[in-house]
Amino acid sequence: MSLTLTPxxxxxxxxxxELIGSQRDLSEEDALRMNARLVLLLANHIGDRTILSEAxxxxxxxxx
Amino acid sequence: xxxxxxxxxxxxxxxxxxxxxxxxxxxxxxxAGPIGLTAALDLAARGQPVVVLDDNDTVSIGSRAVxxxxxxxxxxxxxxxxxxxxxxxxxxxxxxxxxxxxxxxQFDLLPEPGHRWxxxxxxxxxxxxxxxxxxxxxxxxxxxxWKHRLVSLKQFDDHADLAVETPDGxxxxxxxxxxxxxxxxxxxxxMVGAEFKGQFFQDRFLIxxxxxxxxxxxxxxxxxxxxxHPGQSVLLHRQSDNIWRIDFQLxxxxxxxxxxxxxxxxxxxxxxxxxxxxxxxxxVSIYQFACRRIDQFRRGRVLFAGDAAHxxxxxxxxxxxxxxxxxxNLAWKLALVLRGEAPESLVDSYHEERAYxxxxxxxNSTRATDFITPKTRLSRHFRDAVLDLAQHHxxxxxxxxxxxxxxxxxxxxxxxxxxxxxxLAGPMTPGTxxxxxxxxxxxxxxxxxxxxxxGFTVLTFDSSVSADEVRVDGIxxxxxxxxxxxxxxxxxxxxxxxxxxxxxxxxxxxxxxxxRFPQFDETAIAESIRRACGKDGAVQQELAA
Numbered sequence: 234m235s236l237t238l239t240p241x242x243x244x245x246x247x248x249x250x251e252l253i254g255s256q257r258d259l260s261e262e263d264a265l266r267m268n269a270r271l272v273l274l275l276a277n278h279i280g281d282r283t284i285l286s287e288a289x290x291x292x293x294x295x296x297x
Numbered sequence: 298x299x300x301x302x303x304x305x306x307x308x309x310x311x312x313x314x315x316x317x318x319x320x321x322x323x324x325x326x327x328x329a330g331p332i333g334l335t336a337a338l339d340l341a342a343r344g345q346p347v348v349v350l351d352d353n354d355t356v357s358i359g360s361r362a363v364x365x366x367x368x369x370x371x372x373x374x375x376x377x378x379x380x381x382x383x384x385x386x387x388x389x390x391x392x393x394x395x396x397x398x399x400x401x402x403q404f405d406l407l408p409e410p411g412h413r414w415x416x417x418x419x420x421x422x423x424x425x426x427x428x429x430x431x432x433x434x435x436x437x438x439x440x441x442x443w444k445h446r447l448v449s450l451k452q453f454d455d456h457a458d459l460a461v462e463t464p465d466g467x468x469x470x471x472x473x474x475x476x477x478x479x480x481x482x483x484x485x486x487x488m489v490g491a492e493f494k495g496q497f498f499q500d501r502f503l504i505x506x507x508x509x510x511x512x513x514x515x516x517x518x519x520x521x522x523x524x525x526h527p528g529q530s531v532l533l534h535r536q537s538d539n540i541w542r543i544d545f546q547l548x549x550x551x552x553x554x555x556x557x558x559x560x561x562x563x564x565x566x567x568x569x570x571x572x573x574x575x576x577x578x579x580x581v582s583i584y585q586f587a588c589r590r591i592d593q594f595r596r597g598r599v600l601f602a603g604d605a606a607h608x609x610x611x612x613x614x615x616x617x618x619x620x621x622x623x624x625x626n627l628a629w630k631l632a633l634v635l636r637g638e639a640p641e642s643l644v645d646s647y648h649e650e651r652a653y654x655x656x657x658x659x660x661n662s663t664r665a666t667d668f669i670t671p672k673t674r675l676s677r678h679f680r681d682a683v684l685d686l687a688q689h690h691x692x693x694x695x696x697x698x699x700x701x702x703x704x705x706x707x708x709x710x711x712x713x714x715x716x717x718x719x720x721l722a723g724p725m726t727p728g729t730x731x732x733x734x735x736x737x738x739x740x741x742x743x744x745x746x747x748x749x750x751x752g753f754t755v756l757t758f759d760s761s762v763s764a765d766e767v768r769v770d771g772i773x774x775x776x777x778x779x780x781x782x783x784x785x786x787x788x789x790x791x792x793x794x795x796x797x798x799x800x801x802x803x804x805x806x807x808x809x810x811x812x813r814f815p816q817f818d819e820t821a822i823a824e825s826i827r828r829a830c831g832k833d834g835a836v837q838q839e840l841a842a
Contacts, residue, residue: 269682
């Protein structure tokens, strides 16, 4: 298994709206707090260390 | 302010200083702390006379190292000291982690039943040292010399000259081997010009020994960002004699001289314990820490052990516990080399195995430190998110790191190991320390580790074996046959050592598995012992590379 980089979300516009909407009324500090929790929740769901490392590497390198 | 009465050990002018004749000693240990005293006892247990020099004449001032783990207790049991330590100390298994005013999660260190020694005891370092000094005093092979300070050291091919200062002046001793156990600020390390590199943490901690009658349970309590000490961490540990150890994280900007003053310390403790708890302050210290190690554990005739060789952050109790295991690794090798039963190169495997363990400890304690003291605002968000999620969701609990408590590092890649040639069941792979197991010995309940003795030992599950020992190059390895010499009391021996094959294990004198075979093969056993003594040609080449 490797990191999925092809479209995998059924309802892209709905998902994006939900993500942005969930932080609309948060202060920047609270949004950072939420992001940290979200990353940890999703990372645990993925679990696979190779995939997590690949995602961390890609996220760090803009355009990569 | 202390109620503990520090013993004063008598200084005596040695015969060699009085007569002015220079003597050559097989081993001189520098420093009579927990590691130096253990070194003396372990060498004495292996028949080696040993001189210990200490520049002071008492035990550790303050509690300092507090937590002693199961593996060091097993080593001290081999040296006849563990029972007294456990009796004097406080055993604990439960650790609780709090975030702000909530319990975030708790852990139980007790791995499984059927082990002789507890996972961890808490005991003030001064009590521990008193027990070790008592044992050294009883040993005819240990020559413990107080008020002896090493002032210079000169190395030769086969020995070192030591200039030693006492109240009667300076004299010279010779040592075939020197074991430097003189702590993180080791003068010996400076004398040989060794590098001591690593990461220095910009943080300060206040540690206080407090005497109180409190109804806290005997558990390790760790707070992140508690209401009584906002933004920082606090650790509470029970010790013996109603002494409690409290560590407060202060941050880098704290003024160490100011923070040590009782008028600063007492309000911090009162905020934590509440107005109604009566307590007395026993000892206070401020420390900062680093994670670093010496480049080479061996420098010519000088071997470094304990904090003189490696320094870790205190989270995980990896300081003294690692140091004791350094000695466990070194003493049998040095004894074999001094007796001429192993080549001198065996001593180099001490660096190979213990530097590997030190790196493992440094890695673990650095990770704990990064969790406890986040370096950036964003890493603090991640840390707090972990603590917050851990309260409600099991998945986040393994991420909480208030210190991963000391466990032995297996020497998985050691050149002394004989790697498995066939696939064998069970976790006791070569390089792993022997798991203890309850057994029946001569009709009485006993423990496997106590059966292993001080030399090489072969344990076989093959009941057809009639041999009592395997001999190779003058080294005799005792053979223990399960069913003949010991009985598997509760089936745990078969469970922990994977008896389906039925296997044969070869243990080193430090109770580490060095080889295992699917059958009792005397030639293979003898080869593995030669290899563990550094005699196998291939081993020597690997060490030289």
